[in-house]
Amino acid sequence: MATANVVQTSISGGSSNALALQGDGAFLPKLDTASRLALTLGTPDKGLMVYDTTLSTICVWSGTAWELVADSSDTPLQYAGGARDAVCYAGAQSVRVFRDYATMGGFRFRGQYTKSLVPTFPMPANKVVTSPGALGGMTAKTNENWYAIFACANTGDATATLKMMPFLRAGVVAGSSIGLVKGGEGLTPPDVAQTYAWTSANNLVGVDLLVITEAGGFSGRVTKITANSASSISVQTIGSIANHDTFLPAPPGYDHYVYLGSFYFDTLEVRNIYVSGTLVKTKGIYTVYPNTASGAYPYPNFVEIDGSGYISPLATAIVLDSSCVLSTASTGEYVEYFAGDGSLHIVQSGYVFKDNGGNMSVVFSNVQVPFLYPQKFWYANGGLAASRINGQFNVTGWIEP
Secondary structure: OOOOEEEEOOOOOOOOOEEEEEOOEEEOOEEOHHHHHHOOOOHHHOOOEEEEOOOOEEEEEOOOOEEEOOOOOOOOOEEOOOOOOOOEEEEOOEEEOOOOEEEOOEOEEOOEEOOOOOOEEEOOOOOEEEOOOOEOOEEEOOOOEEEEEEEEEOOOOOOOEEEEEEOEEEEEEEOOEEEEEOOOOOOOOOOOEOOOEEOOOOOOOOOEEEEOEEOOEEOOOEEEEEEEOOOEEEEOOOOOOOOOOEEEEOOOOOOEEEEEEEEEEOOOOEOEEEEOOOEEEEEOOOOEEOOOOOOOOEOOOOEEEEOEOOEOOOOOEEEEEEEEEEOOOOOEEEEEEEEOOOOOOEEEEEEEEEOOOOOEEEEEEEEEEEOOEOOEEEEEEEEHHHHEEEEEEEEEEEEOO
């Protein structure tokens, strides 16, 4: 084996301040994020490289700012090979999971995990996840927000720990910084700023972040958080994240984690949920999407419906009941169409025939519309639609593989 040749550098403040050459490889100077950011550098230092031990990535000084090499946390998605946990309502501030062991696979995205499925830990005896004790990196929950449940552990732990983390929604994006806005029900312009009670500023630095949506579609890539405040986060690789995109941080302080499921905190408590492992039914507050008022949405001119906030950000389909009243003495057919896009690609339809002169109440129940684009589907109707009043969608659940 070749003798290591060490070339001293002027970097200080980290665990190593030397570039070590050994055989065919090289060890860059190692600094944690705080030490790296504390360095006094200028244009003459352009090209300086260090290994950031907090972010587990290489950083290069451009002459004016630090640039981070592509995410070291990105891994090919791993096939899940089974349904999710059957999460259910346990109390006003808690939900319950049922598995006995947790195999650490990172985030779960569209039926696949983001990390290799190792190692495995026994679950804790108490499988109830309760706020505020189970909040990850937070001192208090944010109401009207979606939350994810994780099993977490550090190497050497006897059992896993259950934690919950909030889903986040992008407001204004400036460089690598993302302002946070409300992501719960009733999302209407303008955006409402959202704040989170993190235990401290920058307590999420180095934590994995699942990018759920970007560039108008589903993403699934994993980056890292480089800074956080009550109202914003900064990320290692911004990619195409823009206004209204959604993402999910992993619980801070753990070597391993795996996503188990999601639920909603409304203004007072956990919304009732019942999970089969793929199909999720929700009951509690009457979750109406008030988009279809009186009148017709004539086929083939579909109208776009955005279900954001009414279902989990990780949902791949929405489940709803569509209802209205046909207020006319006329008889005839009435039809509703549901599509995955605006190009006549119908995935489900409902049909009734009105055979008398009185008003007729219509309900098409358990309509399931898969998403081609995140949280969005398209709607149209026909027949006696011009006499349609009191139209509404009652969101009753979602599908999440």
